[in-house]
Amino acid sequence: xxxxxxxxxxxxxxxxxxxTRVLRPVSGxxxxxxxxxxxxxxxxxxxxxxxxxxxxxGAYYTTVDGRRLFDCLSGLWCCPLGHGHPKIVEAVxxxxxxxxxSPAFQMGHPKIFSLAARIVxxxxxxxxxxxxxxxxxxxxxxxxxxxxxxxxxxxxTSRTRLIGRERAYHGVGIGGISVGGIxxxxxxxxxxxxxxxxxxxxxxxRREMAFSRGQPGWGEHLADELERLATARGPxxxxxxxxxxxxxxxxxxxxxxxxxxxxxxxxDRHGILLVFDEVITGFGRLGENFGAQRFGVVPDMxxxxxxxxxxxxxxxxxxxxxxxxxxxxKGPEHAVELxxxxxxxxxxxxxxxxxxxxxxxxxxxxxxxxxxxEPLLEQAVHSLKGEPGVADIRNIGLAAxxxxxxxxxxxxxxxxxxxxRGIEEGMLYRFTxxxxxxxxxxxxxxxxxERMVDKLQTAxxxxx
Ligand code: PLP
Numbered sequence: 001x002x003x004x005x006x007x008x009x010x011x012x013x014x015x016x017x018x019x020t021r022v023l024r025p026v027s028g029x030x031x032x033x034x035x036x037x038x039x040x041x042x043x044x045x046x047x048x049x050x051x052x053x054x055x056x057x058g059a060y061y062t063t064v065d066g067r068r069l070f071d072c073l074s075g076l077w078c079c080p081l082g083h084g085h086p087k088i089v090e091a092v093x094x095x096x097x098x099x100x101x102s103p104a105f106q107m108g109h110p111k112i113f114s115l116a117a118r119i120v121x122x123x124x125x126x127x128x129x130x131x132x133x134x135x136x137x138x139x140x141x142x143x144x145x146x147x148x149x150x151x152x153x154x155x156x157t158s159r160t161r162l163i164g165r166e167r168a169y170h171g172v173g174i175g176g177i178s179v180g181g182i183x184x185x186x187x188x189x190x191x192x193x194x195x196x197x198x199x200x201x202x203x204x205x206r207r208e209m210a211f212s213r214g215q216p217g218w219g220e221h222l223a224d225e226l227e228r229l230a231t232a233r234g235p236x237x238x239x240x241x242x243x244x245x246x247x248x249x250x251x252x253x254x255x256x257x258x259x260x261x262x263x264x265x266x267x268d269r270h271g272i273l274l275v276f277d278e279v280i281t282g283f284g285r286l287g288e289n290f291g292a293q294r295f296g297v298v299p300d301m302x303x304x305x306x307x308x309x310x311x312x313x314x315x316x317x318x319x320x321x322x323x324x325x326x327x328x329x330k331g332p333e334h335a336v337e338l339x340x341x342x343x344x345x346x347x348x349x350x351x352x353x354x355x356x357x358x359x360x361x362x363x364x365x366x367x368x369x370x371x372x373x374e375p376l377l378e379q380a381v382h383s384l385k386g387e388p389g390v391a392d393i394r395n396i397g398l399a400a401x402x403x404x405x406x407x408x409x410x411x412x413x414x415x416x417x418x419x420x421r422g423i424e425e426g427m428l429y430r431f432t433x434x435x436x437x438x439x440x441x442x443x444x445x446x447x448x449x450e451r452m453v454d455k456l457q458t459a460x461x462x463x464x
Contacts, residue, residue, distance in 0.1 A: 029048065029064060031045045031048055049065060051423070056083030057082075058083060058441075058443065059071050059082055059083075059444055059448060069423065070428065070440075070448060071428055071441060072430065073429070073439050073440075074439050076311075076430070077307075078311030079311040079312075080443070081360050081441070085310065087359060088356040091352040091353060092349055095349050095351070095352035101347070102346075104342065104343060104345040108346070109348050111351045111355060112132065112346035115351050116132075119304075120319065122289040124292040126298060126321055127320065129322065130317050130320075131318045131320070132317045132342075133318070133342055134315060136277075136279035136303065136316050138342060139317055139318050140277055141171075141174070141175040142318050143240075143242065143318045144240065145175070147301070150328070151239050156236065158234075159239040161238045162194065162196060162241075163179070163198050163199070163226065164197060165179075165199055165202060166199050168242075168250070169244070169247070170242060170277050171279070174192050175194065178193045178194035178197045179242050198229050200222070200226060200243070202247070203255060203259060204250075211385055212394065213395060214395065214396050215255060217256070219259055223262035223266065230266065235269075236270075238270065238272045240274070240301075241272055241275065242276075243275075243276065244276070244277045244278070245260060245292065246286065246399070248280035248281070248399065249432065251403060251433070251435035251437055252395065252437060254396045260297040263297075264299075275303065276291060276292055276297075276303070277303045278291050278303060279306055280399075281397075282302065284307060285307065285370070285397050286398075287367060287371035290302060290304075303316070304317055304318075305317070308354050308357060309353035309354045310357045312357075367442075369442045369443070370398045373442070373444065377453075381453055382395070383453065384402055388461060388464045389414060389464060390460065391405045403434055404436070405434070412433060415431040415436055416431060418431065418460055421458070421463060422455060422456065422459045425459060440452060
């Protein structure tokens, strides 16, 4: 019988394939109607036990069946200040009473202007304006549209090509999956993909860089593929290159030393815009406000989302250099300059959550805290080298990934088993493909980080 509806009193135990222990069935939740995103719906609905979350506080979730889970990925990379932070809760509550919605077009509200200014203050040097969206996917598609439109505004209508990178995750919009490089995210939608896109090679090479700590020393030359592509296509045909400074969703793929710098040089040489998708790395994950600052490379546009509101209310955006904004500020003053925007761009409640998030990051010194925890996470996670099935370990900032050898003939199963055993051990890890990713809250204690890695060792040993 499918376990899509199991009552509290129905306490039968449901064994999952992954281990010797059993996971308890979930209580009182009818799972049938909900089509879950990026989820194995049928598998989940057969085994929802301990995978339905009821509450969260600080660095922990509690499931509907009463299990307490350490939040190893800060939600989906978005809640590093801990859940239910009183200052964010209070700001959101207050905002709902004061101004719950304000039309985004032709109108504004004070807090969105001051938020844009605060984001610019933190942004890489020389960036000056912010366009707000509601998600990372929208931020990426917005940046791509701005890039194309910018060149057109300047009369360079030949610049129609975009360059992404293998293994990149840029969300799920048509633009994002076109420049993205994760095959399953593209294959099902092949007829919709933009045709004018090329991809740089990804920078992961196990032979040359396995078990690197932080930035690998090998791989700078991979950026030269941009020169080759630009030359082959005609440099004046390329509008923009988009990369995540650190590829998060593909499993913490860290840029080789010198790689991003070289991309910047090539873009400069050919008049190509460089876009950093910092949806994961923005607002502290790498111990700096943005990856751009961590790596010392200033792009022309930065996409952000996630941490900007600590995940409490959806918000995203694109930060641009003044030249880009200024290129649009032409024509009659009464005319709209950019035909783009969302009903909820700069939503007042998201704006209030973002202000409170930035306050908390500053007041609690959370960038410093992330920097302080980085060596501890690095040390702990690399201690897993030599564990059964561990093929690679990567880390930077407060992010780390353990890549596993696939079980013969069963790709993805080993990581799923580790994930499920993790839940039994009180840990909510993130698994995709063969990789377990961790990006713990900045408010984690040292003991919690050590425990997160100790329990991963237990789970990996159990998943052989
Ligand atoms: N870009 C990057 C680098 C991401 O990691 C993500 C989400 O994980 C996105 C874009 C898409 O963001 P969203 O899921 O908010 O649309």
